[in-house]
Amino acid sequence: MINGFYYSYGTPMMNYVNSALVTGIAATVxxxxxxxxxxxxxxxxxxxxxxxxxxxxxxxMTFNRFYAEDMLKFLYIILTCAVTAAGxxxxxxxxxxxxxxxxxxxxxxxRLGFELVxxxxxxxxxxxxxxxxxxxxxxxxxxxxxxxxxxxxxxMTREEWEAMDPFESPEEYDDCGGDCGSCGGDCGSFEEAEVxxxxxxIKREDEK
Numbered sequence: 001m002i003n004g005f006y007y008s009y010g011t012p013m014m015n016y017v018n019s020a021l022v023t024g025i026a027a028t029v030x031x032x033x034x035x036x037x038x039x040x041x042x043x044x045x046x047x048x049x050x051x052x053x054x055x056x057x058x059x060x061m062t063f064n065r066f067y068a069e070d071m072l073k074f075l076y077i078i079l080t081c082a083v084t085a086a087g088x089x090x091x092x093x094x095x096x097x098x099x100x101x102x103x104x105x106x107x108x109x110x111r112l113g114f115e116l117v118x119x120x121x122x123x124x125x126x127x128x129x130x131x132x133x134x135x136x137x138x139x140x141x142x143x144x145x146x147x148x149x150x151x152x153x154x155x156m157t158r159e160e161w162e163a164m165d166p167f168e169s170p171e172e173y174d175d176c177g178g179d180c181g182s183c184g185g186d187c188g189s190f191e192e193a194e195v196x197x198x199x200x201x202i203k204r205e206d207e208k
Contacts, residue, residue: 002040037061048201069121083107 041063050058059065083106091099 066121066125068127069118072114072117072121076110078109080107083110 030188042058046058047062047064056065083102087101087103087106089099090096090102104116
């Protein structure tokens with residue numbers, strides 16, 4: 001009798017404990033793996049470094065690629081086909097007015113509704129794309145010295161920047177190292193290959 005009691009009520013409790021234990025371990029492993037991937041594979045500095053499957057996975061997990069637009073287009077096509085088929089069916093069954101109403105009004109309502117949603121999504125996509133391009137350009141032209149550039153291994157002050165002749169490279173700026181071009185001279189001119197690299201990167205971003 002006692003053995004039967006423990007057999008009936010002990011087993012479900014053990015199953016519950018085992019299930020909770022396995023779930024806790026899985027959640028811990030997932031959390032650790034997520035943190036590791038976030039600070040290694042999915043970090044911001046890796047953007048644009050991957051190709052093929054890795055690039056698609058990176059864009060998916062970092063929201064660089066939005067799939068809501070594709071899903072809405074797919075849903076719109078299905079709904080349009082369904083409404084059109086329903087309208088034609090009504091005409092065949094003898095309800096000409098109802099069929100025409102479905103074909104015209106229903107399709108128009110679906111179209112307008114999806115256009116409103118798509119306008120918002122496309123606006124967000126264009127905004128994100130423009131923000132990335134501006135960030136890339138700002139990063140490329142950044143000389144590492146702050147807002148007003150620098151020379152001699154230090155950041156230039158506002159007064160020095162305002163007093164600087166943009167068409168002449170003073171002797172006191174000659175030791176800048178040629179990395180920024182903030183002095184107005186030719187030392188900061190960009191190579192053609194570097195410009196082509198940025199243009200190709202922007203084109204790849206537009207194609208996604």
